[in-house]
Amino acid sequence: MRQSILIAVAVTLALTPAALAADNAPVLGKWESTTETPQRTFQVVFEFTEVDGDLKGTWRNPRGPNGELMNLSWDGETFSFERDIEAGGQVFRLSYEATVDGDTMSGKVTTPRGERAFTATRSS
Numbered sequence: 001m002r003q004s005i006l007i008a009v010a011v012t013l014a015l016t017p018a019a020l021a022a023d024n025a026p027v028l029g030k031w032e033s034t035t036e037t038p039q040r041t042f043q044v045v046f047e048f049t050e051v052d053g054d055l056k057g058t059w060r061n062p063r064g065p066n067g068e069l070m071n072l073s074w075d076g077e078t079f080s081f082e083r084d085i086e087a088g089g090q091v092f093r094l095s096y097e098a099t100v101d102g103d104t105m106s107g108k109v110t111t112p113r114g115e116r117a118f119t120a121t122r123s124s
Contacts (some may be wrong), residue, residue, distance in 0.1 A: 024050050026100050027074050033120035035109055046120065048072070058111075059083050079105065 027048050031088045032124025045060045046069070057069030067084070072081040080097045096118065103122035108115045 023076060024053075024055055024074055026081050027055070027105075029122045030124045031120040032123050033105075033118055035116050035118040037116060038122055045123075055081075057081055079107075 026050045028050060029048060031046045031048070033046055035044075043062055045062075046057060047060075048055060048057045048069075050056065054074035055074060057072055058066065059069055060066045067083060068086075070082045070084075073079070077099065078097060079100055080095070082093055082095045084091050084093050086092075092112050095110040096107060097110075098105045098118070098120070103123075105120040107118060108117045
């Protein structure tokens with residue numbers, strides 16, 4: 001009995017990374033994002049990958065600069081991540097929270113100036 005339980009636990013632990021990899025599939029790829037503000041429209045390209053079961057990401061702004069994403073989390077319903085931007089010699093953290101429906105991501109980005117809606121479309 002004890003040996004059966006240990007075998008079941010070992011099999012479960014061995015399969016966990018593969019199960020997690022499949023769960024991240026809805027958010028992986030390159031996404032073209034748009035955020036509207038009263039001053040202008042911001043466009044950013046996000047790219048989400050998976051390395052050893054962990055979500056990783058980068059962002060690219062057509063006007064520069066580029067950077068790494070932080071604190072990526074996907075629970076099967078809500079996708080969240082953060083990025084830092086520099087403006088006027090200061091660093092600001094932007095926090096994103098979204099849902100994903102096929103090739104469409106929509107949600108909010110929280111900035112030091114409040115929340116804004118954003119959308120993104122998977123381009124690859």
